[in-house]
Amino acid sequence: MEKKPGIFLEAQNITKKFGGITALNNVNINVHTGKVNAIVGENGAGKSTLMKILSGVYPDYEGDLYLNGEKVNFSNPKDAMKKGIAIMHQELNLIPYLSIADNIFLGRELHNALGVLDSKKMHKKTKELLERLNCNLNPKTLVSELRVGEQQLVEIAKALLEEAKLVIMDEPTSAISDSEIEVLFKIIASLKEQGVSILYISHKLDKLRLIADRYIGLRDGNTVGTIENAKEASKEDLIRLMVGRDIKNIYKKDSVDFGDEVLRIENICLPKVINKSTFLLKDINFSVKKGEVLGLFGLMGAGRTELLETLFGLHSKIMSGKIYVENKEVRIKSVRDAIKNGIGLVPEDRKEDGLVLGMEISKNVSMASINNVVKSGFLSTKLEADLSKKYIEALKIKTPSEKQLSKNLSGGNQQKVVLAKWLATSPKVLFLDEPTRGIDVNAKNEIYHLINNLAKKGLGIVVVSSELPEIMAISDRILVLSDTRITGYFDQASANEEAIMKAAVV
Amino acid sequence: MTDIKSTLVKFQSIIALLVLCIVLTILSDRFFTLENGWNIARQISINVCISVGMTLVILAKGIDLSVGSMLAFSGAVAAGLLKFGLEIPAINTFVGFTVFGAILAGVVVGGALGLFNGWMITRFKVPPFVATLAMLTIARGATMLWTGGFPITGLGENFAFIGTGWFLGMPMPVWITAIVVVLAVIITNKTKFGRHIYAIGGNESAARLSGININKVKIWVYTIAGILAAVGGIILTSRLDSAQPNAGMSYELDSIAAVVIGGTSLSGGRGSIMGTVQGALIIGVLNSGLVLLNVSPFWQQVIKGLVILVAVIMDRLNHPHED
Structure with a gap:
């Protein structure tokens, strides 16, 4: 594919499935060089999945990625980084009890012929990077002592060390204060001047509108449109880009x-x-x-x-x-x-908070109402089996028996077990x-x-x-x-x- | 086919034990005798006792390194009280102890130490490894202080009966341990408390969101571990007719070994009391066999270590997706 001027990265017909669920369906996006390319979409629209493909976290997908017209296929994040793509995750990936310089050089430490770390050089280089970001933190400061906004700067500095041409930012403003956002936006502006492209994901539309050059809308795993000139877009336009789907044969x-x-x-x-x-x-x-x-x-x-x-x-x-x-x-x-x-609560993360995965269905079902299956002081296997059988039938949980371990069930059936646990508490x-x-x-x-x-x-x-x-x-x-x-x-x-x-x- | 495989996996400890017994019977004519059988049973009874408590702790995703020291201190307290009584100079009183009183005091002391472990772990969020490591040192030091560094001996025939006596054709330590095991099997399988232990070990967060009082269960588990260490301490003291200041050294390791060989997962939530009993039996039979075969004690240690590794590797192969 020939190189198109002004386009740093092109993703064509990207499809990604997890089991039976399609997270991305024939997604096409272009990332323009030296611009803030903003991706808008609801939770679950496929934004994070797309970012993970672009940054090499998911090497398996259908479709093609072109970098400056050249086809690429990243097998891991390090690979993507070598090609100039760095990602700033929503949860920062820094090691708290190492210094700023140690974090920036993590995995690519400078050392002398004997293998001894060259701290001096690393500190000097870190200082330069931080200065490029108008930041005068001491490279020896431990990351744990930094505020979240400052930690983000360290992440950006880390990307700059690799001479990143594209920095992906996933909700960078969600955890920082307004004044830190201002600093971040100044840095983004100066990165743009240096020719770095930004892929910026956020659903904080008000903040996004201060910084975006163009918008790409993602909805239910599909690209639904782009707005090339951000200045012309109103907030309503953006919302329409995020939602506005045809509601058809959905449950009522x-x-x-x-x-x-x-x-x-x-x-x-x-x-x-x-x-x-x-x-x-x-x-x-x-x-x-x-x-x-x-x-x-x-x-x-x-x-x-x-x-x-x-x-x-x-x-x-x-x-x-x-x-x-x-x-x-x-x-x-x-x-x-x-x-x-x-009151009952079916928690968001059924694997972490909802179920004891290594336990039988019956034991999970009775967990919050265990007194109901106690007979003269002892657990009654029969009462417990009856209880879970009742819910297996009522909620149509697909399982060979109530003794099946919860981890062997599909997601939907696991969710029903959690539901059963709470229904059992009346x-x-x-x-x-x-x-x-x-x-x-x-x-x-x-x-x-x-x-x-x-x-x-x-x-x-x-x-x-x-x-x-x-x-x-x-x-x-x-x-x-x-x-x-x-x-x-x-x-x-x-x-x-x-x-x-x-x-x-x- | 998968049925056969899962049955084999389920009974792998018993199968290993049987194979071991058959091999030893062939190799030594002194192995398969009633006398040797009681010997082994008596020898492992203390380890089983401690390991039952250890199993509960590990099922709840904890660890207890202090069982050996708690055993020593409880045994020494019982022996000391029995022999010398308790003098309280402040109120100018002397309290004498009967055998029963001394034993009860020992058990209470063990329970109190365990309770302290549980309190540290739940109230101050001290990791179990560290909390019980501290207790390992504290209780050992306390034992030294209490005994002045010398054994307390000459505890009388009544007390000696616990460790050396026979009752209805079975040695007393085996009786005590059997009762402990039966109670523990019932607790783990048939009571709310037991279920809560498994739930906490399997997924603490889900257990908390189901209304289980995590801290209460954990405190009880460590308290029981302390009580059972004390029971082991009293059996040992009685059997030797002596409370040794360095009794129970490294017993925690034998105990963890029995639990692990018995198929209980160190990451909690999976395992059983009977598995631990089998684990302790394997160690006991192995020890006895190696002694009968005149294998050097140094080699015995090497072999025991290898058995632990094999057991854990088997467990990992059978449960490849954990952690």
Whole structure:
């Protein structure tokens, strides 16, 4: 392929599948030289997967990558780095108890003929790199002593050492303060002047609009369009680029008559532990009725998971606010208090937090309600088997028997086991955190139907999701969380993708 | 086919044990005798006792390096109280101890040390390795202080009965250990507490989110490990009719070896009490056989180490996807 002027990297027809799930589907993007190329898209649009392909983390994919017109295939991140592509991950990859210089030269240390490290030279070079970034940190400073913004600078310096031609930045502003963002943007501007291309991923649209030269929209693993001249794009244009899909044959919740209020929360606040004046959650109020599904929409970092955790007694020492179950104020100081008061939580990460993977289905199902399978002081294998058989049937868990180890189940079936565990506690209200994350389309639909049926039986349900179509399909009402606060409230009549997304990117 | 394989895997310790016994029976005419059988049983009873506690700790994703020292201190406390009583100069009182009282005191002391381990680990988040390493030194030092560095001997016939006596045709230490094993099997398989141990070892985060009181379970597990070390200490002291200040040195290693050979995963959540019993039996039979065959003690250590490696390699091959 011939080299096209002004285009540093071209990705053609990139497809990437994980098991049965297509994360990227024939994606085509160009990265323009010396520009800030911004990728916008919801959670799950495929942004991170694309970045990992471009930076060599995933060597297996369909499609072609061209660098200055030359076909490339990176077998690992080091390979990509050699070709001039560096990635700055959302979670910084620095070693805390090594100095700035040690981190920058990690894996490519300078040494003399005897193999002794040449610290002097490395410090000098580090100093130069940091100066290029207008930063006068001492190269000997330990990374653990740096603020997050400064750590990002070190990451950038690391990229510069490799003479990176393309720096990929994944949500670089999510963890740093406004003044640090200013510094970062100045650096990006000067990198551009030096001819470095930037691929910038973020859903903080307001910040993004200050820095982007052009936009690429990614949705459900497809490229949906580009806006070449960023100045001409309004925020609405960007939101349309992120959402605006045709809604076709997607599941729709049955409408039911709601019962009495089952959960109400008032002024829930959660300070950051370290600094009591900043918050992870601020003045959250809502209520759920029996039979109602309340959707909580928010993008990554909005505080969704923190909210559920707080109501589930995991931050009882620092939270404030009131929780009412069936109009009675309750104090939830621990998970056990939550369970006792009829609250259940299906956590976001079922493998890390939901299941004991090495245990049988039956033991996972009974875990949160184990007293129900105790007979005269001892666990009854029969009661336990009966309990899990009941849910295997009711939730249609596909398994040869209740003795199957949970790790041998598919994602969808694992999720059902977690659901069964909580249903076994006879909850009044159930929190579901990203209940369909990482499971295939059919299993997703099954979970939607389950949620629907549970609501019909009088359960109050709060679903957190970062997938817009999902939250719109399954919820009776939708609350939008953004930057620790509730920024939007919609009922089925007023909910539309653009309005919700607009509230979520404040 | 896979059924045969999984059955073989399931019973690999027993199979190994049987093979070992057959080989030793062929090689030595003194191995397969009732007398030698009781010998082995008596010898391993202390290790089994400690290792039951160790199994619980390891199932909960912990480790206890202090069992040997706790054993020594508890044994010494029981022996000291039995022989000399307790003088409390402050209130000018002397308390004498019966055999039962002394034993009870020893067990309570062991439990208290274990409780302290658990408290350090849960309250101050000291890693189990470090907390129990500290206890290893503390309890050993305490033993030296208590005994003044000299053995406490001459504890009387009643006390000696525990370690050397027979009851209904079976040695007393074997009785005690058998009871401990039966209780532990019931606890691990049939009680909430046992289930919680497995859940915590398998996935602590999921266990916490299911409402399990992690700290309480862990504190109990370490306390039980302390109590069982004390029971082992009392059996040992009684058998030798002497509380040695350096008793139980490196017992923690034999105990971990028994647990590991028995197929319990050091990363927690998987394993069983009966597996540990088999592990201890393999070590015991091996020891006895090598002695009968006049193999040098130095070689015995080398062989024991190799057996541990083989056991763990087998375990890794059978569970390739853990960690």
